Amino acid sequence: MPTNEKEINNYLFDQLDIVEEALILAKKENARETAAFLERRKEKIERKLYQNPPLSREL
Numbered sequence: 001m002p003t004n005e006k007e008i009n010n011y012l013f014d015q016l017d018i019v020e021e022a023l024i025l026a027k028k029e030n031a032r033e034t035a036a037f038l039e040r041r042k043e044k045i046e047r048k049l050y051q052n053p054p055l056s057r058e059l
Helices: 005-028 032-049
Strands: none
Touching: 005 032
């Protein structure tokens, strides 16, 4: 489990990379429902990543 802001950000960026790659594939395969799900997932990750105040204040 990440314990500081840098580790949390690294974890979230890793998740974002995976979701973005899956989203590219979903769009290529014309999987609309999957692409919509991945777009929502991407928005949630970005919201956590760029929230203010930083996540580390919650720990």
